Structure formats: C-alpha cells, structure tokens
Amino acid sequence: ATWLGVMGGGQLGRMFVHAAQMMGFKVAVLEPARDCPAGHAADHLICAKYDDEAALAELALKCAAVTTEFENVPAQSLAFLAERTFVAPGAACVSVAQDRLEEKRFFTGCAPTSGVLPAPYKAILGNDDIDAIPDALFPGILKTVRMGYDGKGQVRVKSKDDVRNAFAGMGGVACVLEKMLPLAYEVSVLTARGADGESVVYPIAENVHRDGILFTTTVPGPNVCAETAAKAQAAALSIIAQLGYVGVLCIEFFVLQDGSLVVNEMAPRPHNSGHYTIDACVTSQFAQQARAMARLPLGDVRQHSPAVMLNILGDVWFEGDSDTPREPAWDKILALPGANLHLYGKDDPRRGRKMGHITFVDPTLELAQQNLRAACGILGIPF
Ligand code: ATP
Ligand code: MG
Numbered sequence: 001a002t003w004l005g006v007m008g009g010g011q012l013g014r015m016f017v018h019a020a021q022m023m024g025f026k027v028a029v030l031e032p033a034r035d036c037p038a039g040h041a042a043d044h045l046i047c048a049k050y051d052d053e054a055a056l057a058e059l060a061l062k063c064a065a066v067t068t069e070f071e072n073v074p075a076q077s078l079a080f081l082a083e084r085t086f087v088a089p090g091a092a093c094v095s096v097a098q099d100r101l102e103e104k105r106f107f108t109g110c111a112p113t114s115g116v117l118p119a120p121y122k123a124i125l126g127n128d129d130i131d132a133i134p135d136a137l138f139p140g141i142l143k144t145v146r147m148g149y150d151g152k153g154q155v156r157v158k159s160k161d162d163v164r165n166a167f168a169g170m171g172g173v174a175c176v177l178e179k180m181l182p183l184a185y186e187v188s189v190l191t192a193r194g195a196d197g198e199s200v201v202y203p204i205a206e207n208v209h210r211d212g213i214l215f216t217t218t219v220p221g222p223n224v225c226a227e228t229a230a231k232a233q234a235a236a237l238s239i240i241a242q243l244g245y246v247g248v249l250c251i252e253f254f255v256l257q258d259g260s261l262v263v264n265e266m267a268p269r270p271h272n273s274g275h276y277t278i279d280a281c282v283t284s285q286f287a288q289q290a291r292a293m294a295r296l297p298l299g300d301v302r303q304h305s306p307a308v309m310l311n312i313l314g315d316v317w318f319e320g321d322s323d324t325p326r327e328p329a330w331d332k333i334l335a336l337p338g339a340n341l342h343l344y345g346k347d348d349p350r351r352g353r354k355m356g357h358i359t360f361v362d363p364t365l366e367l368a369q370q371n372l373r374a375a376c377g378i379l380g381i382p383f
C-alpha cells in the first residue's frame with residue numbers, strides 16, 4: 001500500500017486518516033502525545049516532537065507524501081521532510097500562514113489581482129510602535145503575530161494605554177493591531193490546488209463565531225449574495241495561485257456592513273468550516289487533501305445537499321456549574337433527521353475544547369436549520 005504521512009495528531013489529522021484509509025492509503029501520524037485523536041485512527045504513530053530529525057526521517061522514508069494538520073508545525077521540519085519526500089503544503093506557504101504580519105503583507109501584495117485587502121493594521125513590536133498608532137485604528141484588536149487560534153492571544157483595545165497593558169500582558173511578544181471592523185457576517189472559502197496547478201473552490205460557507213470559536217457553518221449561507229460569493233471565491237483562487245500552494249487551504253473573509261469584502265486569515269490545511277464537506281459534498285476536504293498529496297486528479301467539490309454544522313465543545317458535558325462530566329444525549333441527537341454526528345475520540349471533555357461536530361444534511365436549508373436548533377435544545381446550548 002501507499003503510505004501518506006501527517007504532522008499533528010488532532011481531530012483534523014484524525015478525519016484525514018479516515019478519508020485516506022477509505023481510499024486505500026495507509027497513514028502514519030507524527031505527534032508528541034501518544035494519546036491523540038489521529039494516533040488512535042492511524043496505521044502507524046510516530047510519537048516524537050515535531051522537530052525530531054530521526055522521527056521526521058522515519059516519516060519521510062515511509063511515506064510517498066507528507067502533509068500537516070497543524071499550522072504551527074515548525075516550517076523547518078517541513079523543509080527537512082521535503083528533502084526526502086513530497087510535502088504539501090510546502091514550508092514556505094505554511095510559514096506565511098504562521099505569521100499574521102507576513103500573512104497580511106502577502107495578502108496586501110496579492111490585492112491588485114485578488115481584489116481584497118486585509119483590515120487596516122499596524123505591527124506592534126515594541127513601545128515605539130504603540131506611540132505611533134494612528135487614532136483611526138481604534139477601537140481595535142491586538143493579536144499575537146504567532147500561535148493564536150480560536151480567539152486566543154487576542155485583546156480588544158480602545159486606546160494606546162489599553163495596547164500598552166495588553167502588549168505587556170502578552171509578554172511583549174510580536175503583535176499586530178487590527179482595526180475593529182463593522183462586520184455584517186463572516187465567510188470562508190475552501191480551496192484545493194494540485195501540484196500541476198489545477199485548482200478547485202468549494203461553495204462559500206457562512207460562519208458564526210461565539211467567544212472567538214467557530215459556532216456554526218451554514219452552506220449556502222443565508223446572508224451571502226451571489227456577487228459576494230463569486231468575488232470571495234475568485235480572490236481565494238488568485239491568492240492560492242500567487243502562493244504556489246499545493247493542498248487544501250481555507251481563507252476567512254469578513255463581509256462588512258457596506259457589503260465590501262476584507263480578507264482575515266488563511267489556514268494551510270483543511271478547516272473547521274469545511275467539515276460540512278464530509279457529509280454534504282462529493283469530495284470531502286480530507287479526501288481532497290489525500291488526492292492533492294498523492295498527485296491524483298482533484299475531486300468534485302459539488303455540494304449535494306444544504307448543510308449546517310454545529311461545533312460540539314466540551315461545555316455540553318457539564319450541566320450548570322457541575323465539574324462532573326456526563327455523556328450528552330447522543331441518542332436524541334441521532335434521532336433528528338439528517339444528523340451526522342462526528343466525535344473525535346477525546347476522553348477528557350473540558351469547557352471550550354472542540355470535542356466533535358454535527359452536520360445536518362437535509363432536503364432544505366430550513367429543515368437543516370430547524371434540526372440544528374433542536375440539537376442545541378437537546379445539548380443545552382443557548383441559541
Ligand atoms: P481561528 O480559530 O479562526 O484561527 P484566530 O484566533 O486566528 O481564529 P481571528 O480569525 O483573527 O482569530 O479572529 C477570530 C474572530 O474575531 C473572527 O472570526 C471575528 O469574528 C473576530 N475578529 C477578528 N478580527 C476582527 C476585526 N478586525 N474586526 C472585527 N472582528 C474581528
Ligand atoms: Mg487563525
């Protein structure tokens with residue numbers, strides 16, 4: 001059998017393992033934690049740090065291609081792997097996506113052809129930068145340049161004093177101050193590009209966040225007009241072409257109250273907002289990643305049913321203020337028409353931790369939304 005490798009053992013790696021195995025591949029996972037969602041599903045787990053050269057060499061030797069499910073994998077590790085096997089996405093692409101400043105500079109450079117700009121921003125690397133912040137950037141959000149996800153490493157700021165406090169609070173690490181924009185709604189565009197430059201773009205997804213974490217994804221998005229969808233999809237295709245990207249990549253956009261489109265960030269991997277593709281599209285984002293890695297033709301991105309995805313956080317294991325987890329009523333969830341329950345095999349639920357998701361695939365979007373509201377009721381999630 002042909003082996004594919006993945007750096008990272010989280011739920012994205014697990015769903016990749018499942019998709020690749022369905023296509024007949026064997027999958028090796030490299031991850032420091034032995035007990036991890038992808039490790040339990042993989043054909044082989046290499047338990048080592050992401051920069052362990054002996055482990056990387058073993059992965060490269062075993063696998064016809066290696067990918068990453070974790071955007072903060074050291075870019076040098078991907079470069080090391082690339083000297084020994086086919087790696088997609090490449091180190092250079094991942095390193096742009098790991099650094100919010102580089103990412104914004106890259107998006108800005110793409111703007112003449114992509115037609116979209118990032119939010120107005122300023123790099124905050126030291127106190128001199130804080131003194132020089134233009135008033136027009138307030139109110140704003142201070143974000144760490146590296147490592148942030150699910151809204152972690154972000155502070156809302158109204159003044160230079162707020163920025164000084166927040167910057168010190170984050171230990172003085174490199175940050176970027178972004179102007180807070182008046183959002184009408186948020187969308188993401190999932191794409192894939194093959195080594196031969198062939199590209200595909202999935203239907204645009206509308207996303208709702210709660211406390212900085214993705215709450216629901218709805219496709220087709222109830223707010224999205226055809227013009228905005230076409231503009232965001234064209235921008236995403238232009239960006240991946242300019243990046244010379246290979247593999248699955250997702251770009252998040254803001255749609256402002258005046259209808260204009262702003263590019264937020266990109267994830268060099270399958271994305272939480274693309275989970276709906278597992279149940280609602282001909283080719284899931286994970287099967288697509290396997291195709292791109294194995295340099296096979298990319299798959300059909302057609303969506304066959306309206307879909308809504310609800311993230312399941314550890315919170316639903318806890319009733320009220322209780323500290324004792326109890327299993328949610330999955331039987332009631334599974335009785336809802338069109339329900340597809342995905343749990344990631346994590347044994348220790350914690351509040352705020354992504355434990356799984358449910359995608360409702362129904363004949364109409366209204367039915368899917370109705371079933372999602374019913375699921376929220378069953379799980380005790382305020383809607
Ligand atoms: P992810 O888990 O998607 O990687 P993240 O921690 O990298 O999240 P962002 O995507 O930058 O964070 O921001 C999280 C959310 O905060 C956005 O989806 C949006 O709802 C809100 N947000 C971020 N930046 C802005 C902005 N400039 N103006 C308005 N809202 C914003
Ligand atoms: Mg992010």
Ligand code: MG
Binds near residue numbers: 252264265
């Ligand atoms: Mg984001």
